Amino acid sequence: xxxxxxxxxxxxxxxxxxxxRARETDGAGRFPRENIDALGQAGLLGLTLPTGHGGYGLGLxxxxxxxxxxARVCGSTAAVLAAHYAATAVxxxxxxxxxxxxxxxxxxxxxxxxxxxxxxxxxxxxxxxSRGGVVALSARKNWVVxxxxxxxxxxxxxxxxxxxxxxxWLVPAEAPGLCVPASADAVGLxxxxxxxxxxxxxxxxxxxEIGGEGGAVQELLEVILPWSCALQAALALGLxxxxxxxxxxxxTGPQPSWSRWQDPxxxxxxxxxxxxxxxxxxxxxxxxxxxxxxxxxxxxxLQRLLQARAISGENAVQVAELxxxxxxxxxxxxxxxxERRFRDAHTAAxxxxxxxxxxxxxxxxxxxxxxxx
Numbered sequence: 001x002x003x004x005x006x007x008x009x010x011x012x013x014x015x016x017x018x019x020x021r022a023r024e025t026d027g028a029g030r031f032p033r034e035n036i037d038a039l040g041q042a043g044l045l046g047l048t049l050p051t052g053h054g055g056y057g058l059g060l061x062x063x064x065x066x067x068x069x070x071a072r073v074c075g076s077t078a079a080v081l082a083a084h085y086a087a088t089a090v091x092x093x094x095x096x097x098x099x100x101x102x103x104x105x106x107x108x109x110x111x112x113x114x115x116x117x118x119x120x121x122x123x124x125x126x127x128x129x130s131r132g133g134v135v136a137l138s139a140r141k142n143w144v145v146x147x148x149x150x151x152x153x154x155x156x157x158x159x160x161x162x163x164x165x166x167x168x169w170l171v172p173a174e175a176p177g178l179c180v181p182a183s184a185d186a187v188g189l190x191x192x193x194x195x196x197x198x199x200x201x202x203x204x205x206x207x208x209e210i211g212g213e214g215g216a217v218q219e220l221l222e223v224i225l226p227w228s229c230a231l232q233a234a235l236a237l238g239l240x241x242x243x244x245x246x247x248x249x250x251x252t253g254p255q256p257s258w259s260r261w262q263d264p265x266x267x268x269x270x271x272x273x274x275x276x277x278x279x280x281x282x283x284x285x286x287x288x289x290x291x292x293x294x295x296x297x298x299x300x301x302l303q304r305l306l307q308a309r310a311i312s313g314e315n316a317v318q319v320a321e322l323x324x325x326x327x328x329x330x331x332x333x334x335x336x337x338x339e340r341r342f343r344d345a346h347t348a349a350x351x352x353x354x355x356x357x358x359x360x361x362x363x364x365x366x367x368x369x370x371x372x373x
Contacts, residue, residue, distance in 0.1 A: 023334060031191055032191050033149070039081065046103050047066060048060075048063055048085060061294075064289065069238065071235045072238045075235065086224060086227040087110035087111055090154050111153050126140075128157040139155075141153075143194055147193050155168065155169040157169060167211075169208050179200055180197050220372075221371065230308065232353055236349070244275075246336050247322070247323050278319045320346065
């Protein structure tokens with residue numbers, strides 16, 4: 001749970017900046033730069049960085065809380081924040097202190113570049129070649145959030161000169177050979193600047209490798225995958241909480257004059273049943289996520305986080321669909337935001353760590369198969 005001063009800072013940014021721009025961000029499909037800058041100025045981009053580097057020194061639980069609260073208001077901003085927190089969870093272990101201070105000061109936004117075209121597994125299929133202290137990374141990364149907007153990307157690749165294996169790299173946005181579309185690929189949440197980016201190849205110094213020989217596997221399984229699961233679950237949870245709130249408001253609020261000939265929605269058993277289904281799915285996702293975050297340090301912690309990702313992703317879609325049903329014509333009013341969350345919930349079920357992918361990994365665990373096959 002965040003301390004009172006951190007929560008006050010977040011509430012202020014939500015009220016004065018993010019709430020005012022949520023519809024504009026979605027409607028125009030515009031990256032929420034003002035929102036990210038406001039979060040940075042409040043110190044919230046450095047939420048999980050050590051206090052010695054200017055951060056708040058908090059952990060995964062607080063990152064999940066912030067992401068969920070932001071997602072209630074603007075899913076696109078929450079998607080950007082989730083990718084940033086997952087990336088900085090790795091950087092805090094290995095990055096130069098100057099970079100960490102820049103993140104804590106709100107001057108640096110990071111993201112993840114994991115998934116690749118035609119490769120559903122966790123082990124990347126691109127190429128990495130090293131010569132004279134310079135490394136050439138070749139790959140096409142899909143579902144990259146903040147593409148062209150982030151200042152750096154935590155990038156997965158095979159071992160240098162090999163097919164298979166795993167290495168991690170910190171790729172600056174200005175690295176030679178990094179190709180980002182001029183406009184988003186129309187994937188991901190509408191304002192999250194989610195796109196495919198290409199390394200053709202990207203050139204980075206050998207010192208840009210994260211974790212060193214053998215360390216990348218540990219970082220992926222112990223940091224990137226758990227944090228991504230938890231934060232994507234928080235994003236989905238925030239979206240469904242917003243839909244539920246609108247559904248309750250629509251059912252219990254003042255009814256239009258033309259509806260006087262029928263029973264009020266709150267008096268209709270089928271409407272109450274749908275609201276109960278929504279509430280149950282929201283509560284289930286919240287309980288599973290809270291339990292998973294608390295179990296992160298235990299042997300089955302990754303399994304629980306994968307379950308949280310899968311359950312939240314699927315429940316958000318179901319809650320959004322019920323929200324459309326419960327709210328009826330009101331669901332498509334722009335000021336209600338239900339239709340926007342409906343799109344966001346369906347989109348958030350996909351991405352670099354899709355709900356279906358989490359289920360596949362859970363199946364691998366159940367079968368005793370290696371996660372990095």
